[in-house]
Amino acid sequence: MTAVALFGTFIIHWTAYIGIYKYKLATNKDAIYNFLNKDLAVSYTNTNLQIVENNTPGEYRESITVDNLYFQKLELLCKEQHIYTDSTLNREKVAEKLSISPGYVSQIINTITGDNFAHYINQYRVEAVKEMISNSEYENYNLLAMGLESGFTSKTTFYKAFKKVTGQTPNEYKNTSK
Template sequence: MNILRLLLLISASQGFIFGAVILLSPFFRTKTNNYLGYSIVLLSVLMLNMFMDSIGVFDTYKELNILDDIEWVFLFPVMVFFYITKLINNDIHNSKKLKWLYVPIAISILLNIIFTIEVDYGFNILNIEEYYSIIFEIEEISYYMFNLLLMIWLYVLIKKTPLIGNEENVKWVRLLWSSMFVITILWIVLGSIEFFWIEEEYVFEGVLVVVLSFFIYWIFYNGIYRLKLAKDQKEILEILNKKNFSLRKENSEHQIDENVETKNNHEVLEGFSRDNRYFKKLEFMLYDQYVYRDPDLSRDLVAEELGISPGYLSQIVNSITDKNFSAYINSFRVEEVKQMIVDPEFHKYSLLAIGLEAGFKSKTTFYKTFKKETGSTPSEFRKERQ
């Protein structure tokens, strides 16, 4: 049990630190992230209460019992609910009706205050002392059901809401929900087993402690990683907006006419050379408008902008560059990443943040494409240039 107590204390402390970083740091503090911070702090409170209960603090100091008796598990899933709904930008988070989600924790606080005053201090308010055992059994069943129903509701909202953002954000929402759902089911199962086999309560409590400890560590690592990545991307974008990176090689600039005209939106067949009017327009979009920074850029979107068919666009790019459309676009992204890597102003930022701001949609695509283009991984390239 000493190891479990130590694990509880470490995990609770770690959670408080993580929550404080989110809630107090100007770099990470946003309305959305605040709910994540509140969630972690509440989970840390629960684990700290478990630690203090295991060492007999609540037995020694009866006046502190109310801190343990209030069922914070009514509030924790509400914070998670608001965090995920705001993260996926679902309109439901603006509904005033969601204030009703705070009713269970409000009832729990009021109930336990009355219980403490009546039982611990001997003041009769409602004079229902004989009913408390039934009331608290109902409360226990309620918080299990409340957590499960909120997790199911979140699943429905996530499935119905188009997740706008990069691949990393989508993975984070799904991973977070999946982890929370598994832990909720495990908690309900362990609670049910403990109810029927009281003599095994320390075993099942130990299992839950281990799982929660690793969960806090996981969310701590991934949360800090994601928040740092988001901060890096924001700052990189600000720098890129101030700088005018030129990806053209010296002595090889082309005069690009941005006002390419088409006749009745029909393709004008001409030679596949760099003088091709559509290729020159494409170069303008890439060199001067930096359209490759859009991770959702596609051949169809570019073809529509040029007023030609996707097939004809592929013919142009393949014939002139000896690359397919995706490879050609990615070559611009790689070139910009290379420029950022050698620029001292970007040295403090992670390579992934640089790659994502250059237009790559995921870490895997970024590293695979960069090595294919340069023969080195981004980290190897950075080391060689420093």
């Protein structure tokens, strides 16, 4: 048992020696700290470790504008794949599709549109209902069926969201659009 303990101790010390002295981590600790805490890149020359400013082009840096890659992907998911019709859609599902965190999904939507996630998705749902109302193919559908078909989960949420987006109830909108 003591042989195993001695061998384990030797491996731990050897690993620390290689990490600290051979790779000069101890002497470059300030450079590593700066690298980890700033938008910088590492440049290796013969035996020196240098920290240089990151020259990543602007389109690859994360910015929260309409040009944000994740926001564009979200728009495509809504416009082309109609993900809003899923009545169980939530931030977590959208985040999974975009491969980002749910908090970042909210941050993108809040910053770019000024709305929260639910209102953003409900706007797409209301637009879908408005298209159904104006489409003669759906004239046999009642308004609640159109709302449920668009992803709303209940009559109450459908009517509240429709009124919030359009300023009219679905019935008022249907009567004025004829």
